[in-house]
Amino acid sequence: MAGLHQNRSGEMEVFVRVVELGGFSPAARAEKMTPSAVSKLISRLETRLGARLLNRSTRQLLLTPEGCAFYERATRILADIEDAERAAGAGEQAMGRVRINTSASYFNHILAPVLPDFLALHPGVTLDITQTDAVVDLLAERTDVAIRAGPLKSSSLIARKLGETALTIVAAPAYLERCGEPRSVAELDAHTRLSFGYVRAIDGWPLLEDAKTIVVPATGRVQASDGEGLRRLALAGVGLARLTSFTVRDDIAAGRLLPVLEHLNPGDTEAFHAIYVGQGGPLPSRVRVVLDFLTQHARVN
Known part of the structure; x- marks a missing residue:
């Protein structure tokens, strides 16, 4: 179960990188992956969720309504994870x-x-x-x-x-x-x-x-x-x-x-x-x- 959740948070992080950096290639560089690996990861994520998250064209990637909703939740979850780790390590408050x-x-x-x-x-x-x-x-x-x-x-x-x-x-x-x-x-x-x-x-x-x-x-x-x-x-x-x-x-x-x-x-x-x-x-x-x-x-x- 722990490995499953770890993989899901990793998928979220890559997806967020793709959205905020505007493409597979810059996200791949940031995550030290290949563009092909990033593309396959996003495809697996969409298949698992049963929803298209990104509309792809030769020039740009556009979020679908489902992608917008998933992006908002994913950024919130990743922020919660980071805050939880930081708080556990240093007792930090906002x-x-x-x-x-x-x-x-x-x-x-x-x-x-x-x-x-x-x-x-x-x-x-x-x-x-x-x-x-x-x-x-x-x-x-x-x-x-x-x-x-x-x-x-x-x-x-x-x-x-x-x-x-x-x-x-x-x-x-x-x-x-x-x-x-x-x-x-x-x-x-x-x-x-x-x-x-x-x-x-x-x-x-x-x-x-x-x-x-x-x-x-x-x-x-x-x-x-x-x-x-x-x-x-x-x-x-x-x-x-x-x-x-x-x-x-x-x-x-x-x-x-x-x-x-x-x-x-x-x-x-x-x-x-x-x-x-x-x-x-x-x-x-x-x-x-x-x-x-x-x-x-x-x-x-």
Whole structure:
């Protein structure tokens, strides 16, 4: 049994090398193997798992969805093995500074409330948190972990999913009393639609019309750089805003904001991920404990 597990961890390590170094040849050099041996090992692994992990072409290797999932789990397992060996040998606990980049909405409503628990669990870790909705270059900004919303672009970055949340159009009671409540897409033309000040994956509000989903431009006189800013504007009665459910859940429950056009909500969701840079090996324990805590205690819904 021990030999079987050792072989599996070895397969994982070679597979991770292939993904992070971008091919069989560089992985073979790193692992002191031949490219043919690496190729055969990956083929055996795929056969044992019953799933294709890599799509091969003459120019590049691309991860399949199954390969992405296996890569994420494999890097986590290898990191756990290294941390376990290090801890057994030196009694090490996670130590050092972790730089986190996140949106103000996620920080205020999801992360901040659970930070005391993290700090109690890991007294050797220091957190440096920056709040922005802008997409940052993790290497240039020396960021260890970034929390991002929306679809992920193909890149060398690795992601752990933190969940999905619905979106809702909301307005303050004072705004609806002053301007009336829209009942149809056409009636939105007479209303102030608060929008983000940057281009998003879907630059508008998806709504149902005649059983089809259309995207209504969210162009108004007021824009904000982040979701928390839009929430504040909506609370002040400036206009309508379409925001993630966790951002406005408490406001709706307290009557500070009211859902609008729910009968036209197509039910789309926005995914959140914790993004980090693959290091070519196991993650530092200080980063791993942050990622593990986020995926267990700071999920969105």
